[in-house]
Amino acid sequence: MANQKDVVxxxxxxxxxxxxxxxxxxxMVAVSGLGFFxxxxxxxxxxxxxxxLAQFLHPVFGIVMVLGLVVLFLRNAPxxxxxxxxxxxxxxxxxxLKGNEHHVVEVGHYNPGQKMLFWKIMGLTLLLLITGLIxxxxxxxxxxxxxxxxxxxxxxxxxGILMMFLVIVHIYMGFWYKGTVRGMLYGTVTRSWAKKHHPxxxxxxxxxxxxxx
Amino acid sequence: xxxDIIQRSATNGLTPPPQARDFQQEVAKxxxxxxxxxxxxxxVACSEWNDYRPEVGHxxxxxxxxxxxxxxxxxxxxxxEVVENGxxxxxxxxxxxxxxxxxxxxxxxxxxxxxxxHANGIVDFVSELCTGCGYCIAGCPFxxxxxxxxxxxxxxxxxxxxxxxxxxxxxxxxxxxxxxxMFGSKDSMKVRADERISELKTRGFANAGLYDxxxxxxxxxxxxxxxxxxxELYSGLPxxxxxxxxxxxxxxxxxPLAAAGFIAAFAAAALHYTKVGPVTxxxxxxxxx
Numbered sequence: 001m002a003n004q005k006d007v008v009x010x011x012x013x014x015x016x017x018x019x020x021x022x023x024x025x026x027x028m029v030a031v032s033g034l035g036f037f038x039x040x041x042x043x044x045x046x047x048x049x050x051x052x053l054a055q056f057l058h059p060v061f062g063i064v065m066v067l068g069l070v071v072l073f074l075r076n077a078p079x080x081x082x083x084x085x086x087x088x089x090x091x092x093x094x095x096x097l098k099g100n101e102h103h104v105v106e107v108g109h110y111n112p113g114q115k116m117l118f119w120k121i122m123g124l125t126l127l128l129l130i131t132g133l134i135x136x137x138x139x140x141x142x143x144x145x146x147x148x149x150x151x152x153x154x155x156x157x158x159x160g161i162l163m164m165f166l167v168i169v170h171i172y173m174g175f176w177y178k179g180t181v182r183g184m185l186y187g188t189v190t191r192s193w194a195k196k197h198h199p200x201x202x203x204x205x206x207x208x209x210x211x212x213x
Numbered sequence: 214x215x216x217d218i219i220q221r222s223a224t225n226g227l228t229p230p231p232q233a234r235d236f237q238q239e240v241a242k243x244x245x246x247x248x249x250x251x252x253x254x255x256x257v258a259c260s261e262w263n264d265y266r267p268e269v270g271h272x273x274x275x276x277x278x279x280x281x282x283x284x285x286x287x288x289x290x291x292x293x294e295v296v297e298n299g300x301x302x303x304x305x306x307x308x309x310x311x312x313x314x315x316x317x318x319x320x321x322x323x324x325x326x327x328x329x330x331h332a333n334g335i336v337d338f339v340s341e342l343c344t345g346c347g348y349c350i351a352g353c354p355f356x357x358x359x360x361x362x363x364x365x366x367x368x369x370x371x372x373x374x375x376x377x378x379x380x381x382x383x384x385x386x387x388x389x390x391x392x393x394x395m396f397g398s399k400d401s402m403k404v405r406a407d408e409r410i411s412e413l414k415t416r417g418f419a420n421a422g423l424y425d426x427x428x429x430x431x432x433x434x435x436x437x438x439x440x441x442x443x444x445e446l447y448s449g450l451p452x453x454x455x456x457x458x459x460x461x462x463x464x465x466x467x468x469p470l471a472a473a474g475f476i477a478a479f480a481a482a483a484l485h486y487t488k489v490g491p492v493t494x495x496x497x498x499x500x501x502x
Contacts, residue, residue, distance in 0.1 A: 038472070099489050099492045137346065149347075153463065157467065178492060
């Protein structure tokens with residue numbers, strides 16, 4: 001285990017709380033959402049007690065997820081803007097998938113793949129929020145015409161499934177790049193991890209300090 | 214009746230519902246709009262038999278009362294005034310569940326067994342299982358099911374499944390003073406409709422006809438219309454109702470597509486990790502082939 005000198009703060013405490021709140025919300029809406037979407041997985045609704053309770057709680061946890069993501073958006077959007085050199089990263093996707101990212105590009109705070117994931121998650125969340133509000137029963141759905149309701153429900157399921165794919169990628173990347181998950185658990189990552197995967201970020205830390213970790 | 218269910222919502226074809234007692238004739242309710250006098254006795258009979266009492270509403274300036282179907286108003290008379298061939302006509306239609314042979318509500322419902330279709334064609338909501346998601350409302354091509362805010366469950370006409378099961382006609386049929394509502398086997402109702410339609414034709418309604426729309430596989434509530442060529446005249450009865458392609462995609466193709474996507478994603482992750490192995494945090498010089 002690295003001692004304090006060998007680690008740097010990657011995610012602040014508020015960012016970690018927001019992340020895990022989002023994760024909790026996502027887990028609950030994803031499991032119950034799968035229960036609504038695949039009839040054969042109807043039993044998954046039991047995670048919320050009864051199917052009727054799941055019907056009530058699914059949107060509530062959806063709002064929890066959105067609140068967490070609002071915090072994450074405000075904190076991370078500045079880190080996720082496109083930069084010069086992002087194109088180079090995408091050109092080397094095949095090499096990066098072989099585990100050679102550190103040989104190919106000098107990554108900053110986030111790599112372009114992470115940035116793309118960020119914007120995709122934020123975009124899908126916005127769509128899920130809008131379509132979810134339209135379909136929310138018994139509060140809002142009856143205010144909308146039925147063709148719009150149909151579109152909202154179908155879009156909601158499509159966006160939900162796409163979001164699950166993104167989260168599968170997100171979790172796998174954390175699992176694949178060893179030393180990453182501790183950043184979200186304890187806040188710190190080792191200097192060697194940062195030097196290898198986010199060298200430009202580590203240099204910026206030294207010169208400008210840690211902005212909005 | 215739980216042994217004569219020929220279609221059950223959210224149920225895999227590998228595990229079909231009980232359907233041994235399926236030697237039944239399809240039933241149908243035939244509503245003859247040309248005889249209906251708009252007395253609303255059917256509305257009263259429906260609330261009587263089914264034990265619901267909606268809040269007393271307000272007049273909205275027309276005869277429609279209540280103004281719309283509701284969780285406690287499973288049938289309403291809709292009144293429309295049209296001028297045809299220089300003559301005013303008052304077209305009155307008893308609205309309610311059409312009991313489609315291919316029910317959009319049942320297709321959309323995500324809860325196993327919350328919507329069932331019986332061998333005789335009656336489509337029924339099993340309210341005990343209903344979660345109140347409202348997918349049936351989006352699935353219905355006729356805008357019929359209504360959610361009750363009090364219990365969040367969705368209700369509609371049952372075609373008096375409890376009466377029909379013991380050989381009685383639905384309450385609205387029994388009460389109708391002009392016999393504008395008839396009930397029997399679907400075949401016999403079609404014969405009856407044909408008689409009425411030929412009579413209407415002799416009276417100058419050249420386009421009289423039966424409303425039994427094919428887009429939903431036919432219905433177990435049918436109308437005799439004086440203007441079968443323009444069902445929209447009857448307070449918006451859809452001309453060619455069918456289950457929306459969106460609902461078909463959502464409940465059809467999209468499910469196996471999504472399932473395949475999940476399988477592919479997990480397989481890709483497992484194969485990738487097995488091939489490439491972990492990216493460690495400090496072997497700076499390490500280069501993967």
